Amino acid sequence: xxxxxxxxxxxxxxxxxxxxxxxxxxxxxxxxxxxxxxxxxxxxxxxxxxxxxxxxxxxxxxxxxxxxxxxxxxxxxxxxxxxxxxxxxxxxxxxxxxxxxxxxxxxxxxxxxxxxxxxxxxxxxxxxxxxxxxxxxxxxxxxxxxxxxxxxxxxxxxxxxxxxxxxxxxxxxxxxxxxxxxxxxxxxxxxxxxxxxxxxxxxxxxxxxxxxxxxxxxxxxxxxxxxxxxx
Numbered sequence: 001x002x003x004x005x006x007x008x009x010x011x012x013x014x015x016x017x018x019x020x021x022x023x024x025x026x027x028x029x030x031x032x033x034x035x036x037x038x039x040x041x042x043x044x045x046x047x048x049x050x051x052x053x054x055x056x057x058x059x060x061x062x063x064x065x066x067x068x069x070x071x072x073x074x075x076x077x078x079x080x081x082x083x084x085x086x087x088x089x090x091x092x093x094x095x096x097x098x099x100x101x102x103x104x105x106x107x108x109x110x111x112x113x114x115x116x117x118x119x120x121x122x123x124x125x126x127x128x129x130x131x132x133x134x135x136x137x138x139x140x141x142x143x144x145x146x147x148x149x150x151x152x153x154x155x156x157x158x159x160x161x162x163x164x165x166x167x168x169x170x171x172x173x174x175x176x177x178x179x180x181x182x183x184x185x186x187x188x189x190x191x192x193x194x195x196x197x198x199x200x201x202x203x204x205x206x207x208x209x210x211x212x213x214x215x216x217x218x219x220x221x222x223x224x225x226x227x228x229x230x231x
Contacts, residue, residue, distance in 0.1 A: 002090065003040065003088050003089065003090045004025050004026070004027070004029065004088070004089055004090070005025070005026065005086055005087070005088050005089075006023035006024055006025045006061060006086065006087055006088075006089055007023065007024045007085065007086055008021070008022075008023060008081045008082070008084075008085050008086065008087060009022040009023060009024045009060070010022045011078060011081060011082060014064065014146040014147075015143060015144060015146050016068075017066055017067060017068040018064060018065065018066045018067075018112055018144075018146060019064070019065050019066075019067060019078060020052075020062065020063070020064055021062065021063040021064075021065055021078070021081065022060060022061075022062055023060065023061040023062075023063070023087065023089070024059075024060055024061075025059075025060070025061065025089075028058045028059050029058050029061060029091070029092070030058070030092070031051060031055055031058065031091055031092025032055050032092055032097035032098060033054050033055045033097060033098040033119045033120045033122070033123035033124075034050075034094070034096055034097035034098045034116060034119055034120045034123075034198065034224070035050075035051055035091060035092030035093055035094045035096075035097045035119075036048045036049060036050045036051060036091060036092065036093050036094050036116075036226065037049060037051055037061060037063075037089045037090065037091030037092065037093065038089060038090045038091060038093060039077050039087060039088075039089060040087070040088040040089065040090065041076065041077065041080060046090070047073065047074075047077060048093070048226075049063045049065060049077075049115075050063070050064075050112075050113070050115040050116040050119065050200065050226075051063070051091070051092065051115070051119055052064050052115035052116075052118050052119055053119060053122070054119050054120075054122035054123040054126060055119070055123055056123065056126055056127075057122075061089065062115075063115065064112050064114065064115040064118075065077065065078060065112070066111060066112040094226050094229075095229070096116075096198065096224040096225050096226045096228070096229075097120075097224075098120045098123055098124065098198075099196070099224065100124065100127070100128055100131065100196075101196070102128070102131060103131075103194055103195060103196055103222075104131070104132040104133070104134075104194065104195050104196070105120075105124060105131060105132070105133040105134070105195070105196045105197075105198065106133075106134050106136070106185060106189065106192075106195050106196070106197045106198070107120060107121060107133065107134065107135040107136065107197075107198050107199075108135075108136045108138075108181055108182060108185060108197065108198070108199040108200070108201070108209065109135070109136070109137045109138065109181070109199075109200050109201060110138045110139075110181055110200070110201025110202055110205050111138075111139060111144065111201060111202075113199075113200030113201040113202075114137050114145075114147070114200070115200075116198070116200035116226075117135055117137070117198060117200060118147070120198055121133060121135055121154075121161075125154065125158055125161065129158055129160060130160060131160060132160050132162075133160060133161050133162075134161075134162040134163075134164065134185075134188075135151065135161070135162070135163050135164065136164045136166055136177075136181050136182075136184055136185050137151070137163070137164075137165055137166065137181070138165075138166040138167075138168065138180070138181025138184075138201070139165075139166075139167060139168070140167070140168045140169055141167060141168075141169055141171075142165070142167050142170070142171060142174060145165050145167075148163075148165055151163040151165075164176070164177055164184060164188070165177065166178065166179065166180075166181040166184045168180075180205075181201075181205070182199075182205065182208065182209040182212060182213070183212075185197075185209075185213075186212060186213070186216065189216070190216060191216060191217055192213055192216040192217050192218035193216075193217030193218070193219070195218065195222065196222045196223075196224070197209075197213065197218060197222060197223050197224070198224045198225065199223070199224070199225040199227070200225060200226070200227075201227075203227045203230065203231055206225050206227035206228065206231065207227070207231050210223060210228070
C-alpha cells in the first residue's frame with residue numbers, strides 16, 4: 001500500500017479524552033467505507049486507526065482518537081501531529097469494509113470504535129438510503145457518546161435508520177438501553193439470519209458477540225470487523 005502525506009488541518013476535542021483529527025491529503029485517497037489507515041510513526045512503527053469519513057468524501061481523512069493519560073500509543077500520535085503539522089499515512093487497509101447487498105445492516109460500536117461504524121453509516125445513507133440500518137453505540141457513560149445528537153437528527157431524517165445508544169453506567173434520568181451493547185442487539189433482533197453485522201470495539205467484545213450471534217442465525221460471512229482477522 002502506497003504511503004501519502006497529509007497536512008494536519010485540525011485537532012479538536014470530542015470529549016475529555018477523544019479527539020477529532022482532520023487531515024488533508026494532496027490528492028483524494030482511495031479507500032472503502034469501514035477501512036482503516038496506518039499512521040507511520042517510524043520505519044517499523046505503524047499504528048492503525050479507523051477512517052471516520054465516508055468513501056465518497058475522500059478529499060480528507062477524519063480520525064477519532066481516544067487518548068487519555070494512560071494511553072501512550074495514541075497520545076504519541078497526537079503529539080507528533082501537533083508538533084510537526086504533517087503526518088505520513090498508508091491505506092485504506094482491512095477487509096471489514098462495507099459489503100452492502102440490500103439486506104438490513106446492524107452496526108455495533110464500543111467507544112471510539114464508533115468511527116468505523118460512522119464511516120459505514122454515512123456511506124449507506126448516501127448510496128442506499130432505502131436499506132434498513134441500525135446503529136448500536138455503547139459507552140460507559142452517556143457523555144462518551146459524543147455524536148449522539150447528530151445521530152438522533154439522522155434518525156429523524158431517515159425513516160430506515162435507527163440509533164440505539166447503550167450506556168453501561170447510566171445516570172438516574174437515563175431512559176435508554178443499558179448494559180452490554182451486543183446484548184441490546186440480541187434483545188431487539190432475536191433472529192439475525194437476514195442481516196449483515198459490522199462491529200468495532202475491544203477484541204473481547206467482538207469475540208463474545210460472534211459467539212452469541214451465531215445461535216441467532218447470523219451467517220459467518222455476514223459478520224464483519226477488523227478484530228476477526230486476529231481472533
